[in-house]
Amino acid sequence: MTDAAYTQSGTARADAQDARMAALKGWARSVAIGTLGLGILGALWALGGWYIAQTPGMRAFSQLAPVPTFERLWVMIQRGEIWSMSAPSLYRVGWGLGVAIVIGVPMGILIGRLPWLRDLSNAPFQLLRMISPLSWMPIAVMAFATWDSAIIFLIVVAAVWPIMFATAAGVRRIDPAWLKVSRNLGANPLHQLVYVILPAIAQDILTGIRLALGIAWVVLVPAEYLGVSSGLGFAINDARDSLDYARLGATVLVIGVIGYALDSLCLLAIKRFSWLRSDT
C-alpha cells in the first residue's frame, strides 16, 4: 500500500468516527427532546389530577391522577394482568391488519396500474371510506358468528383504506422508465412485481400500514366495549363499571404505550425499507 493509501484510509476512519459522533449526538438530542415532551404531558396530567382533587364534585375521580395510576399499573404488571388484557386485543388487531394488508395491497396495486379500475372504484371506495367503521357494528354482530370475528371485521373495514390508497399512490409514482428497463432486460410480469413494483412501493405500503395501525388501534377499544369479555376495551368498560378509576387510568396508559410502541415499530420498518435518500 502506498503512503497516499494509508493517509486515505486514515482519513476515512476519522470521517467514519466523526459521522458516528454526529449520529450519537443527534440521537441523544432527539431522546432528550422526546423525554421533555413526555415530561410536559406528565405535568399536565398531574395538574389535572390536582385540579380534580381540589374540586368538590369530582373528588371521586382523583384516582385518575398519576400517582395512583402508576401504583396500580405496577400491581397490574406484577400480577401479569397487563399481558392477559393486551394479548386478545393484539391478536384482534394483528388479524384485522393482516387481512387488511392481504386485501389492500393487491387492490392498491391494481388500482394504481389500471386507470379504468381506478375510475370505476374511486366513487364507491371514497364513499365506503367515509363511513365510520363503528357504524358497521350492528351489521358485523349479525353477520359474524363470534364476537372476535366481528371485531376483526371492524378493524379490517377501518384499516383497509389507508393501505389501499397509499399503495395505489405509490404505484402511480413508479418511474415508468423502471418498467420499460425491466421489460427490456427480459422481465415477465411476476419479475416486474417482485423486483420492481414491490420494492419501489415498499415504503408507501408501510406508510399506509402505519396509518392503518393507528386507526385500527383507535377503533379497537370501542369495538371491544360490546360482547367480548377480554381485551383492553373490555378492561376499560369493566373498570368504569366497577368504579375502579386507578385501574381505568392504568389501562388507558397501557393503550397509549402499546400504540406508541407499535407505531415506532412501523417507523423502524419504514426506515429499513426506504430507499429514498433524504440527505441529498
Place this chain on the structure above:
Amino acid sequence: MTAHWTFKTSQPLNAAIALAQTYLPNMPHAAAQGVPTAVRRGAHVQVDGVQHRYPGMAQNCLEHLNFQVESGQIVALVGRSGCGKSTLLHLIAGLMQPGAGGVYIDGNRVRSTCPRWVVMFQAPSLFPWMTVSQNAALGLRFAGRKAEIQRRIPALLEMVGLTAFAERNVQDLSGGQQQRVALARSLATQPDLLLLDEPFSALDAFTRRALQQDVRRIAKDLGLTVVLVTHDITEAAIMADRALIMAPDPGRIVTDTMLDPGPDRHRDSPAFEAERARLATLFEATA
C-alpha cells in the same frame, strides 16, 4: 438460438480472436473471469418497410424505412430532435410494434423484447433499492441464469471500472458511474445487439469521451452489433463504422454513409477531422 453463443473456430475468426486478445491489457482479468472475449457473431438487423404513427397523430412519425445492419457493425443514427430516432430504436427492440413493415433480427421477425438485444436508454434508470452488482445482474436473474451471476458480474464490473463499488447503493454513484453500471447491466446477458439511445448525452465531456471509446472497444472486442442514436456528429465519428442520417416530418433516412476516420479514431488526427467535417456537411445538407 444457442448457435450464436458457440465460439466459432474457423481460420479468420481465430485471427480475430487473437486480435481481440491484444486488447486484453485494457480489460484486466476479463478473460480469466468469464467475460466472453472471443469474437462472437453479432446480430444482423433488417428494417423492412417500417412505417409508424403514434395514435392521435396526423402524420406518420416514421416512413419507408429500409436498411440492414451487418453483423458486428456499429451504426450511428443521427438526426435532429424529434425526427423519430428513439421511436425507431424502440421498434427495433420490440418495445413497440410498427404500424407497417417489420424488423428482423437474424432473419426472425421481432415481436417482443428479448435478452439477446438490449437497449441502453438516455437515462441510466438504475433501481435505487439495489446495489451496483444487483443492478448489473438483473438481466441474468430475469433470464433464470442465476448460476452465471457469481461468475460474470465481477468481471463485468471490472471491465467498466466499478469493482470497488460493487456492493454500494447506486445512489452513491456519480452520473458517469451510473451510466457505466447501465452498460454493465446491458452487457450481462451477452446480447448480440446493443441499442444505444443517446446514452452519454447527460454526461460531462471528459466522461463522455472516455465512455465513447470504451463502448466502441468493448463492442468490437465482443463482436457486438450496435445501433447508436445520437445527435452529436463527433460522437458518431468516434464510435460508428457507418452513419444513417435521418430527416424529420415524416422521419426517414436520407443519407447512408460509411465512416473512415483513420485507424486510431483520434479526434486530433487530420483523418478524423476530415471525416467529421464530411459527416457534418452531409448532415447540414440533408437533415
